Amino acid sequence: xxISAKRQEILHAALELIAEHGFHGAPIASIAERxxxxxxxxxxxxxxxxxxxxxxxxxxxxxxxxxxxxxxxxDKPLRQRxxxxxxxxxxxxxxxxxxxxxxxQFHNSPYGTAYRRDRILGKGEGDLYRMIFEEGxxxxxxxxxxxxxxxxxxxxxxxxxxxxxxxxxxxxxxxxITQFTQACxxxxxx
Amino acid sequence: xxISAKRQEILHAALELIAEHGFHGAPIASIAERxxxxxxxxxxxxxxxxxxxxxxxxxxxxxxxxxxxxxxxxDKPLRQRxxxxxxxxxxxxxxxxxxxxxxxQFHNSPYGTAYRRDRILGKGEGDLYRMIFEEGxxxxxxxxxxxxxxxxxxxxxxxxxxxxxxxxxxxxxxxxITQFTQACxxxxxx
Amino acid sequence: xxISAKRQEILHAALELIAEHGFHGAPIASIAERxxxxxxxxxxxxxxxxxxxxxxxxxxxxxxxxxxxxxxxxDKPLRQRxxxxxxxxxxxxxxxxxxxxxxxQFHNSPYGTAYRRDRILGKGEGDLYRMIFEEGxxxxxxxxxxxxxxxxxxxxxxxxxxxxxxxxxxxxxxxxITQFTQACxxxxxx
Amino acid sequence: xxISAKRQEILHAALELIAEHGFHGAPIASIAERxxxxxxxxxxxxxxxxxxxxxxxxxxxxxxxxxxxxxxxxDKPLRQRxxxxxxxxxxxxxxxxxxxxxxxQFHNSPYGTAYRRDRILGKGEGDLYRMIFEEGxxxxxxxxxxxxxxxxxxxxxxxxxxxxxxxxxxxxxxxxITQFTQACxxxxxx
DNA sequence: GATGAATGAGACTTCATTCAT
DNA sequence: TATGAATGAAGTCTCATTCAT
Numbered sequence: 001x002x003i004s005a006k007r008q009e010i011l012h013a014a015l016e017l018i019a020e021h022g023f024h025g026a027p028i029a030s031i032a033e034r035x036x037x038x039x040x041x042x043x044x045x046x047x048x049x050x051x052x053x054x055x056x057x058x059x060x061x062x063x064x065x066x067x068x069x070x071x072x073x074x075d076k077p078l079r080q081r082x083x084x085x086x087x088x089x090x091x092x093x094x095x096x097x098x099x100x101x102x103x104x105q106f107h108n109s110p111y112g113t114a115y116r117r118d119r120i121l122g123k124g125e126g127d128l129y130r131m132i133f134e135e136g137x138x139x140x141x142x143x144x145x146x147x148x149x150x151x152x153x154x155x156x157x158x159x160x161x162x163x164x165x166x167x168x169x170x171x172x173x174x175x176x177i178t179q180f181t182q183a184c185x186x187x188x189x190x
Numbered sequence: 191x192x193i194s195a196k197r198q199e200i201l202h203a204a205l206e207l208i209a210e211h212g213f214h215g216a217p218i219a220s221i222a223e224r225x226x227x228x229x230x231x232x233x234x235x236x237x238x239x240x241x242x243x244x245x246x247x248x249x250x251x252x253x254x255x256x257x258x259x260x261x262x263x264x265d266k267p268l269r270q271r272x273x274x275x276x277x278x279x280x281x282x283x284x285x286x287x288x289x290x291x292x293x294x295q296f297h298n299s300p301y302g303t304a305y306r307r308d309r310i311l312g313k314g315e316g317d318l319y320r321m322i323f324e325e326g327x328x329x330x331x332x333x334x335x336x337x338x339x340x341x342x343x344x345x346x347x348x349x350x351x352x353x354x355x356x357x358x359x360x361x362x363x364x365x366x367i368t369q370f371t372q373a374c375x376x377x378x379x380x
Numbered sequence: 381x382x383i384s385a386k387r388q389e390i391l392h393a394a395l396e397l398i399a400e401h402g403f404h405g406a407p408i409a410s411i412a413e414r415x416x417x418x419x420x421x422x423x424x425x426x427x428x429x430x431x432x433x434x435x436x437x438x439x440x441x442x443x444x445x446x447x448x449x450x451x452x453x454x455d456k457p458l459r460q461r462x463x464x465x466x467x468x469x470x471x472x473x474x475x476x477x478x479x480x481x482x483x484x485q486f487h488n489s490p491y492g493t494a495y496r497r498d499r500i501l502g503k504g505e506g507d508l509y510r511m512i513f514e515e516g517x518x519x520x521x522x523x524x525x526x527x528x529x530x531x532x533x534x535x536x537x538x539x540x541x542x543x544x545x546x547x548x549x550x551x552x553x554x555x556x557i558t559q560f561t562q563a564c565x566x567x568x569x570x
Numbered sequence: 571x572x573i574s575a576k577r578q579e580i581l582h583a584a585l586e587l588i589a590e591h592g593f594h595g596a597p598i599a600s601i602a603e604r605x606x607x608x609x610x611x612x613x614x615x616x617x618x619x620x621x622x623x624x625x626x627x628x629x630x631x632x633x634x635x636x637x638x639x640x641x642x643x644x645d646k647p648l649r650q651r652x653x654x655x656x657x658x659x660x661x662x663x664x665x666x667x668x669x670x671x672x673x674x675q676f677h678n679s680p681y682g683t684a685y686r687r688d689r690i691l692g693k694g695e696g697d698l699y700r701m702i703f704e705e706g707x708x709x710x711x712x713x714x715x716x717x718x719x720x721x722x723x724x725x726x727x728x729x730x731x732x733x734x735x736x737x738x739x740x741x742x743x744x745x746x747i748t749q750f751t752q753a754c755x756x757x758x759x760x
Numbered sequence: 761g762a763t764g765a766a767t768g769a770g771a772c773t774t775c776a777t778t779c780a781t
Numbered sequence: 782t783a784t785g786a787a788t789g790a791a792g793t794c795t796c797a798t799t800c801a802t
Contacts, residue, residue: 040794108298109212217775217776528739533757567756609763614762
C-alpha cells in the first residue's frame with residue numbers, strides 16, 4: 001500500500017466510524033481495525049487522536065469548499081449566486097451523508113468549538129456568502145440584518161433539511177431542493 | 191431533603207455539568223458531588239446514566255412545551271400564531287442557555303438519536319407548528335412543501351441563531367428577535 | 381480492611397516491587413495485585429503513580445529521621461553524636477533492605493532528582509549532621525571543608541557499605557559497624 | 571561512514587541521551603535519530619537494546635581504567651598511589667559528566683546489578699586499589715578492615731562528591747580535590 | 761547493507777456500576 | 782435508605798523489534 005494510501009485509509013475509517021457511532025464509538029482500536037492497520041501505526045500519521053480528528057475535519061472542509069466553488073460565477077445576480085451555493089452545498093451533503101454526519105459530530109464536540117467562530121468569520125465558503133449578504137444589503141436586495149443572523153437563516157435550514165434527508169425523514173429530489181433553496185432565499189431577501 | 195427534591199438536585203447538577211462540559215465532562219461522581227449526594231444514591235432515582243440523561247431531556251422538553259404554550263391563542267391568524275411560538279421559543283432558549291446547550295448535546299449523541307424522529311412526528315410543541323403548516327397550506331398562506339421541510343425552515347434558523355447568541359457571536363435583543371422571526375415567516379409563507 | 385490499612389498495603393506492595401525490580405518492574409497492575417486490590421483502587425488513594433512514589437519516599441524518609449533521632453543527645457561531644465547518627469542510620473538501613481533499595485531507586489530517577497537538593501540543604505536528618513559539621517569547624521575538631529564535601533565523606537561510604545551488605549558482599553556485624561563509623565569519623569575529623 | 575564509526579556514533583548518542591534523560595528518555599528511535607542512522611540499523615551492531623547498553627558500559631569502564639592508570643607508578647608509597655588513583659578518577663569523572671551520569675544510571679538499573687559484583691572482585695581499576703589495601707594492611711599503614719569496607723570508604727565519598735559537583739552543588743577545584751582525596755585517605759589509613 | 765514503516769504488547773488512567781456498611 | 786470505596790473493562794499512547802524494500 002502506498003504511503004499516503006494508508007493515511008487515507010485511516011481517515012476514511014475514522015470518518016465512517018465517527019459518522020456512524022459518534023466519537024464514543026470510535027476508539028483507536030476500532031479505527032485501526034477498520035483501516036486494516038495496527039493500532040500503533042495510526043500514531044505514525046497523526047500525533048494523537050485529537051489531531052487525527054481535526055485533520056479529517058479540515059480535509060472534508062476543503063473538499064466541500066472546492067465542491068461548492070465548482071461553477072460559481074461571481075458576476076451573476078445575487079439571487080442566482082445564493083441559489084448556486086446553497087444548492088451545491090445541499091447536494092453535496094446529501095450525496096455524502098458520512099461527511100455530513102461527521103461534521104455534525106465534530107461541531108458538537110470539544111474539538112469543533114474552536115472552529116465554530118471560523119464559520120462566522122467567513123473562512124472558507126462562508127466568505128462567498130458574506131459577500132452576497134454585504135452586496136445585498138447595499139443594494140437593498142437582502143434584509144438589513146446582522147451577518148450572523150443571515151448566516152443562521154441560510155445554514156440553519158440547509159443543515160436541518162440535509163439531516164432529515166439523511167435520517168430518512170424525507171427524500172430530497174431535485175425539484176424539492178430547488179423549492180427549498182428558494183424558500184431560504186425568501187427568508188433573507190428584502 | 192425531600193425525596194423528590196433530591197431527584198431534582200441530581201437532574202440540575204447533570205444539566206449544568208453536561209451543558210458546560212459535554213457528556214465527557216460529566217461523570218457520575220461529579221454529578222453526585224455537585225448534587226450533594228452520594229454517587230450510589232443516583233442509582234436509587236435512575237436505573238443508570240442513560241436513563242438519567244434521557245429523563246432529564248424529557249423534563250426539559252416538557253418545560254419548553256409548557257413555556258411556549260403560555261399565551262398561545264389558537265384562534266389568532268396563522269402568522270401571529272407562528273410568530274408567538276417562535277418568539278417564545280427563542281426567548282426561552284436564550285434565557286436558559288444551559289437548557290439549550292444540554293438539548294444540543296443530547297440531540298448530537300447516541301442518546302438523542304432515537305428522539306429525533308419524535309419531533310418530526312409532532313410530539314410536543316411540534317404539533318402546534320404542524321397545525322399551522324397544515325392550515326396554512328390549505329389556505330394557501332404558507333408554502334406547499336412537505337412538513338419536514340417547513341420544520342427545517344422554522345427550527346433550523348431558530349436554533350442556529352440561539353446558539354450564536356449563547357456563544358456570544360451576537361446579542362439578540364427584542365427588536366432583533368422580532369425581525370428574525372419575521373424573516374423565518376418569510377421563508378415559509380407563500 | 382480498614383481504610384488506611386489499604387493505603388498501607390498499596391505502599392507496601394509498591395515498596396517491595398520497586399525495591400526488588402526497579403520502577404520498570406512495578407507497573408500499577410502488579411502493585412495492585414500484590415496489594416490485593418483492584419488496579420483502579422490505587423487511584424482512590426493516590427492521584428497518580430508519581431504521587432504514590434513520592435509519598436512512599438516521604439513516609440520512608442520520615443521514618444528514618446524518627447529512627448535516627450531515637451536516643452540522640454544534643455549535648456554530647458561531637459564525635460559521639462556523629463557516631464550515634466551514623467550507627468543508627470546504618471543499622472536501620474541494613475535492617476530494612478527494601479527501604480534502602482527503594483531510596484536508591486528513587487534518588488536515581490526523575491522522581492528523586494528534585495529531592496536531592498533537599499538533602500544538601502539539610503532537610504530532615506541532614507540538619508543534625510550540619511550542626512555537627514558547623515560546630516566541629518568552629519572548634520577545629522572537624523576539617524574545614526565545604527559542607528557538601530563533608531556530607532559526601534559521611535553518606536558516601538555509609539550508603540556504599542549498606543549496599544554491599546544488602547547485596548551480600550559483606551556481613552556487617554556490630555563490631556564492624558563500630559569500626560566502620562569510626563573510620564568515617566577519621567575521614568572528617570581534623 | 572566507516573562501519574565502526576557508525577557503531578561509535580550509536581554508542582555516543584546513547585551515552586548522551588541516557589546521561590541526560592535516563593533510560594526512559596532514550597528510546598531506540600531517539601538514539602537512532604541522534605546518531606544519524608536508521609532505527610533498524612542499530613540492530614546490526616547490537617543484538618538488542620540491553621546489549622547496546624551493556625557494551626556502552628564496558629567501553630566506558632575500560633576507558634576509565636586506562637585513564638586512571640596513566641602515570642600510575644606501582645613502586646611509589648601507598649599513600650601516594652592511593653592519592654594518584656583517586657585524584658585521577660575524580661578528575662576524569664568531573665571532566666566527563668556524561669560518563670559519570672551514565673554509569674550512575676547503569677548501576678542503578680536492572681542492567682547494572684550484575685556488574686556490581688565485578689567491581690568488588692577487583693576487575694579493572696579495583697585491582698590496583700586492592701593491592702594498596704592488602705599491602706597497607708600488611709604494613710599496618712591502612713586499617714585492617716575487610717576489602718569491601720575499604721572500597722566503600724574510598725569510592726563512596728568519591729562518587730558522592732563527583733555527583734555533587736556535576737549537579738552544581740559544589741565547584742571542585744584542584745585544591746579542593748587534593749583536600750578531599752586526603753580526607754579519603756584519612757578514612758582508611760591506620 | 762541500510763532503512764524506517766508497521767506492529768502489538770503493555771503502561772497509565774478513568775469511570776459506570778455494585779455492594780457492604 | 783444513603784453512602785462511597787472498590788472494581789475492572791476499556792481507552793489512549795509508547796516503544797522495542799521486525800522485515801519488505
